[in-house]
Amino acid sequence: MSESNLKHLERIKENIDKSNELSEKEKSNSMKHIEEWYAEDRAWGTFLNELAEISPKIKTILADLGLI
Numbered sequence: 001m002s003e004s005n006l007k008h009l010e011r012i013k014e015n016i017d018k019s020n021e022l023s024e025k026e027k028s029n030s031m032k033h034i035e036e037w038y039a040e041d042r043a044w045g046t047f048l049n050e051l052a053e054i055s056p057k058i059k060t061i062l063a064d065l066g067l068i
Contacts, residue, residue, distance in 0.1 A: 013031065017031075048068055
C-alpha cells in the first residue's frame with residue numbers, strides 16, 4: 001500500500017471513530033471492513049512481489065500492466 005493510501009486510510013478510520021452520526025455497530029463494521037481490505041491489499045502486494053521474483057520477464061509483464 002502506498003504511503004498516501006495509508007494516510008488516507010488512517011484519516012478515514014479516525015473520522016469514522018469520531019463520528020457522532022454512526023452507531024457503535026456501524027463504526028465497528030466499518031473498521032472491520034477497512035482492516036480486511038488492508039490485509040487483502042498487503043497480501044496482494046506480497047503476491048505480486050513474490051511473482052515478480054520468479055523471472056525478470058514476469059516483472060516486466062506486471063510493470064506493463066501497471067501492477068508494480
